[in-house]
Amino acid sequence: MSEAVTRIQVGGTAGTEPYEVLVGRQLLGELGGLVGAKAKRVAVVHPEALAETGDALRADLAEQGYEAIAIQVPNAEEAKTAEVAAYCWKALGQSGFTRTDVIVGVGGGATTDLAGFVAATWLRGVRWIAVPTTVLAMVDAAVGGKTGINTAEGKNLVGAFHPPAGVLCDLAALDSLPVNDYVSGLAEVIKAGFIADPVILDLIESDPEAARTPAGPHTAELIERSIRVKADVVSSDLKESGLREILNYGHTLGHAIEKNERYKWRHGAAVSVGMHFAAELGRLAGRLDDATADRHRTILESVGLPLHYRYDQWPKLLETMRVDKKSRGDLLRFIVLDGLAKPTVLEGPDPAVLLAAYGEVGQ
Numbered sequence: 001m002s003e004a005v006t007r008i009q010v011g012g013t014a015g016t017e018p019y020e021v022l023v024g025r026q027l028l029g030e031l032g033g034l035v036g037a038k039a040k041r042v043a044v045v046h047p048e049a050l051a052e053t054g055d056a057l058r059a060d061l062a063e064q065g066y067e068a069i070a071i072q073v074p075n076a077e078e079a080k081t082a083e084v085a086a087y088c089w090k091a092l093g094q095s096g097f098t099r100t101d102v103i104v105g106v107g108g109g110a111t112t113d114l115a116g117f118v119a120a121t122w123l124r125g126v127r128w129i130a131v132p133t134t135v136l137a138m139v140d141a142a143v144g145g146k147t148g149i150n151t152a153e154g155k156n157l158v159g160a161f162h163p164p165a166g167v168l169c170d171l172a173a174l175d176s177l178p179v180n181d182y183v184s185g186l187a188e189v190i191k192a193g194f195i196a197d198p199v200i201l202d203l204i205e206s207d208p209e210a211a212r213t214p215a216g217p218h219t220a221e222l223i224e225r226s227i228r229v230k231a232d233v234v235s236s237d238l239k240e241s242g243l244r245e246i247l248n249y250g251h252t253l254g255h256a257i258e259k260n261e262r263y264k265w266r267h268g269a270a271v272s273v274g275m276h277f278a279a280e281l282g283r284l285a286g287r288l289d290d291a292t293a294d295r296h297r298t299i300l301e302s303v304g305l306p307l308h309y310r311y312d313q314w315p316k317l318l319e320t321m322r323v324d325k326k327s328r329g330d331l332l333r334f335i336v337l338d339g340l341a342k343p344t345v346l347e348g349p350d351p352a353v354l355l356a357a358y359g360e361v362g363q
């Protein structure tokens with residue numbers, strides 16, 4: 001008997017098209033139905049690491065009568081460049097891709113960000129479907145319609161809001177994920193716990209070692225709870241005019257670290273250091289209680305995520321953070337917590353407080 005499938009609706013409010021995130025196993029049979037009868041061609045964008053999966057999906061879609069092509073892109077952040085986007089546009093152009101055709105992005109968050117961006121820009125927007133294969137992409141990247149690529153100046157600086165037509169989270173995909181990538185995704189799960197759903201933190205704390213693997217007893221619940229946090233936020237604020245900024249908890253410093261490391265660090269690892277920083281900032285700004293700030297250190301460390309980064313890099317990190325998307329003019333803005341599950345914006349913090357917070361993070 002096949003396991004139950006959980007369906008989580010996203011959008012459908014404020015003029016946005018609703019779509020579903022499906023979580024379960026053996027979900028790929030759902031793909032043809034999502035692609036739909038209007039499409040003639042389908043492009044399956046996949047990373048090198050998932051060449052077999054990408055080709056299997058292509059073959060399956062071809063059997064269903066679509067003209068299906070596979071577009072292989074580099075693994076991880078190397079895919080999120082203007083050059084790789086141009087390579088995808090070329091492949092679409094050469095296959096005669098029209099406005100009724102569909103892109104499928106299968107892979108981690110880097111691949112789904114790229115595939116979504118290519119879908120947003122090709123012919124000013126074609127439908128796309130996300131098939132996330134990492135924890136991070138399932139709980140965060142594939143949901144919510146933020147698509148984009150990096151530039152030399154920073155992370156995700158070019159992009160578009162372009163929600164997918166559906167998201168298929170097949171938990172079986174996680175079995176082949178290297179443990180470091182699995183754990184990196186837990187950073188966004190923990191983020192969802194701190195900003196909105198503390199039960200997530202309780203579940204991880206009940207057995208942090210088990211939380212590090214897909215075989216852990218709470219895997220499906222952790223993923224579903226995190227998706228619900230994201231779905232609730234993006235359903236009421238797709239284009240980040242306010243509430244959606246809370247999903248950026250830990251990202252202001254995290255993105256600066258990623259850029260400083262030339263995108264060799266995994267996103268989740270950088271966000272983990274960034275959340276430690278945000279917790280210390282909240283504490284030093286007089287917003288966050290000691291117990292909740294300390295909880296950041298213990299839970300992140302317990303699953304093997306990093307807390308620290310190079311102290312001497314502070315001036316460079318500060319400069320990068322000035323062009324963070326949340327900045328307004330010269331005003332730096334951070335998401336901090338007023339308490340557990342009480343995210344808020346801290347605007348223009350005192351530079352001495354910023355430095356003191358980094359003093360806890362830098363080594």
Ligand SMILES: NC(=O)c1ccc[n+]([C@@H]2O[C@H](COP(=O)([O-])OP(=O)(O)OC[C@H]3O[C@@H](n4cnc5c(N)ncnc54)[C@H](O)[C@@H]3O)[C@@H](O)[C@H]2O)c1
Pocket residue numbers: 047048049050074075076077080107108109110111113133134135136137140141142143144145146147156173174175176177178181184185188266267268
């Ligand atoms: N759009 C959003 O809202 C959003 C949200 C969070 C993160 N992101 C972005 O997501 C990216 C990080 O995503 P990620 O952590 O999934 O990393 P990733 O996409 O870089 O994938 C990590 C590695 O795992 C490989 N891989 C993927 N699935 C696999 C599987 N099932 N088995 C074996 N290998 C597999 C990939 O090819 C890659 O080498 C960042 O670029 C980040 O900015 C976007």
Ligand SMILES: O=C(O)C(=O)C[C@@H](O)[C@H](O)[C@H](O)COP(=O)(O)O
Pocket residue numbers: 140144146155156188240244245247248251325
């Ligand atoms: O969906 C969002 O909104 C987020 O902020 C989720 C983040 O986890 C994600 O990394 C996102 O890509 C960051 O967006 P950015 O606009 O700050 O680059």
Ligand SMILES: [Zn+2]
Pocket residue numbers: 140188251267271
């Ligand atoms: Zn993120």
